[in-house]
Amino acid sequence: MTATDAHRAIEAIWRIESAKVIAVVARMVRDVGIAEELAQDAFLTALAQWPEAGVPKNPGAWLTTTARNRAVDLLRRRKRAERKYEEIGRELESEEAAMPDLDTALDDDVGDELLGLVFTACHPVLSTDARVALTLRLIGGLTTDEIARAFLVAEPTVAQRIVRAKKTLGAAKPSFEVPRGADRGERLASVLQVLYLIFNEGYAATAGGDWMRPQLCEEALRMGRILAGLAPQEPEVHGLVALMELQASRLKARLGPTGEPVLLLDQDRGRWDHLQIRRGLVELAKGEALTREPGPYLLQAAIAACHARARVPGETDWARIAALYGQLAALTPSPVVELNRAVAVAMADGPAAGLAIVDGLAGEPALAEYHLLPSVRGDFLAKLGRFDEAAVEFERAAGLTRNERERVLLLSRAEAAARGEVA
Amino acid sequence: MRFMVMVHATKDTEAGVMPTTEELAAMGKFNEELVKAGVMLAGEGLQPSSKGARIRFDGDKRTVVDGPFAETKELIAGFWIIQAKSKAEVVEWMKRCPNPTGAMGMLEIRQVFEAEDFGDAFTPELQEQEKRIMAEAARHAKG
Secondary structure: OOHHHHHHHHHHHHHHHHHHHHHHHHHHHOOHHHHHHHHHHHHHHHHHHHHHHOOOOOHHHHHHHHHHHHHHHHHHHHHHHOHHHHHHHHHHHHHHHHOOOHHHHHHHHHHHHHHHHHHHHOOOOOOHHHHHHHHHHHOOOOOHHHHHHHHOOOHHHHHHHHHHHHHHHHHHOOOOOOOOOOOHHHHHHHHHHHHHHHHHHHHHOOOOOOOHHHHHHHHHHHHHHHHHHHOOOOHHHHHHHHHHHHHHOOHHHOEOOOOOEOOHHHOOHHHOOHHHHHHHHHHHHHHHHOOOOOOHHHHHHHHHHHHHHOOOHHHOOHHHHHHHHHHHHHHOOOHHHHHHHHHHHHHHHOHHHHHHHHHOOOOOHHHOOOOHHHHHHHHHHHHOOOHHHHHHHHHHHHHHOOOHHHHHHHHHHHHHHHOOOOO | OEEEEEEEOOHHHHOOOOOOHHHHHHHHHHHHHHHHOOOEEEEEEOOOHHHOEEEEEEOOEEEEEEOOOOOHHHOEEEEEEEEOOOHHHHHHHHHOOOOEEEEOOOEEEEEOOOOHHHHHHHHHHHHHHHHHHHHHHHHHHOO
């Protein structure tokens, strides 16, 4: 093995282990920035020693122990300055003495510490941008440069964001424990929001750009799966992972030959990743088994599953989708959800039923600039033979969309309607 | 990125020799680690080739031959599909696998083709990674 091979292997091991090492140290020193530094020290030591001495049998345990020892030194030095850390120092020393089998002990504890780190990185005191950057950095193990390229911002911007995030956390002094009390719901929602944000950033990325962007979907999924393993009793976690797997399963079918977006109903389902769909359905089942009151992620996943199960668009269970949107609207009412519900209802019960719902959204300020509202209304009107009204709606939609291909499509639908045809 | 990891077949796997309880437990624990790390996409064992078949393609001709197949070297006994950032990462994961087929075993790792549009972008990313590793290695060679 050449030196470069050895370094590549050690770096790969680091990618696998870094989050857990940082998590263990963070729980000890109660500071994310210092934890990251101490973990980095352990990594650099490994880089220096392992090529000669060989990779240890349990590299994760070696890295964690090395970082922990540095943390103990740090805490002892602090102890001399501040007596209150003496407790922790003493606790650690007796912990060290009593630890017979380091490997299994670490395995048992690390889960809780890693989960604690996830919650800390997604702390609501931080801005969303900060939470995203910190999560990708500490849990995902991405470099600052990779994060910057993924979000199309300059590297110094991301570096600053992470520095400020660590300062804010330092001031807020979060507990680093896994929230189990009254705030668990809110804290968990924050974590799920961050993961889904990262996923959507990757999902929205067009192909051919920096390859870091679509890779965000993989990162979000990987972190989501880790979270599902750490908090298996949380239905919304399974819901989010299911939703991401099911959405990601369509990534390859989303773009046409000239890079134009292809709507779900027009996609070549042979290009859907069916192994991924199966994983998504398994996660959905796990989530649904845990609760009789599905939350928003489980509901959205269930909707995605209806599409995923249909071998051809004609087999789609629109009635079920409409019902699910109804449940979603009850939980998280929004005009966009209502609009989606209208589409599903129209597919199940005919355009008149859909139109009734859409007409109720006419004055919605949130949808004032949303081209899909007039587009959908135009579609219903055309199918009901009200062609003049349909043409007006399609033209209005064409004026609102910023996507050139979509604009052309909407104008051609307007023309067809003017001719008395459903395009 | 995704990688397929294939378990090379042996005389034992072809003979349908079942893993011991300990071997199953160890493999189960390893698979659990892959799942907990969020990198396990699929993993299955394959039944011996005696239950399988081959289809030979020759122009328009199709010839079906039922197993078993004599050349064990040409066969696989199982596979995983793993999500990873690099081949090196999969290698480090699979080194932790308990011996897949008794005392002696072979795992083969192949990268899965992703969407063609990534094609050009691969090389610059890997080049950057190389540069970073070389720089680190150089820094440590200097001590």
